[in-house]
Amino acid sequence: MSEELQTERLLLRPIGPLDAGPITELVQDPRVYRMLARVAPNQSKAQTLAWISGQDAAAKADMEHVRAMVLEGKLVGVIGADRKSERAPFTIGYWLAPMAWGKGLTTEAAKTLLSWLERRGETAFLSGHFVDNPASGRVLHKLGFMRAGRSRLFSLGRGETVEHFDMARLARNA
Template identity: 30%
Template structure:
């Protein structure tokens, strides 16, 4: 398996667009909305770095960390195209411990169950494969998070094993690790192109 090309980390989080989303770098104008949608225990317990309660100070600390280059990868504010409203966060980050690039995402609870996570995950996966030479993109989800597992399966991810994660909100919790191989992604993109051509 080849290692990821470092060019993804030289990019200044390029804007990504999907049919209903614009994914862009987070900025300080997001602090109030980020604190509002992020202040949910159900969300925090599914992540490693989100505390609960989640305040404006926490949102500011996150934005400052992004501005200071703390994260090795592309960090995204997920917004709705029609309104510009912030609905969640996403990332493609370097995870050398797990073999390369890993995508992650979360959405505010009002936006669950509407297909936004699938759109965001697809955009993150496409970025990872298109700007690097990695053979596999990784993702993880809590073992008690069937919705996130379903999103990963829609992208073609395969389960590779169980692990543990240190969550600020929930402590040490069991997680599943998944991998999407480049050839599977290419086959999926080819099928999508054929489907569009048939319309």
């Protein structure tokens, strides 16, 4: 899937091999990896590249759509939607470099990604955040997500199971 999406300030483009270095560097920050379930604190460039290499096939199968969040030519984060089966709703996930926090960029990117998915006929979405990450919760609330439950989720970044708020949202056109 090679479609680029444009927001007011961001280019959301498919990730590629040249993004492995910047992504690896940014996820080394404990303020980032501690809030993620699937990123280890010492993720190598080779591990990042292996993840990136699977993205084309996942997008073609309509199982995962990942975009680099690019601000003024610089990768500042990643946003994506993935699902476990063809009929399952997409789960929205994201992270943003701390230097770009507090500017509404994640909300802007997620609105655009959700709109794109809705135009393709998706009707429901899942997401969530660790209990100790209220900033992510505020982003999800702004996007119309509602709390659907509470669970315990293993975080590679922390190396432990963490309390997690599960959230859900219907498409605007549903």
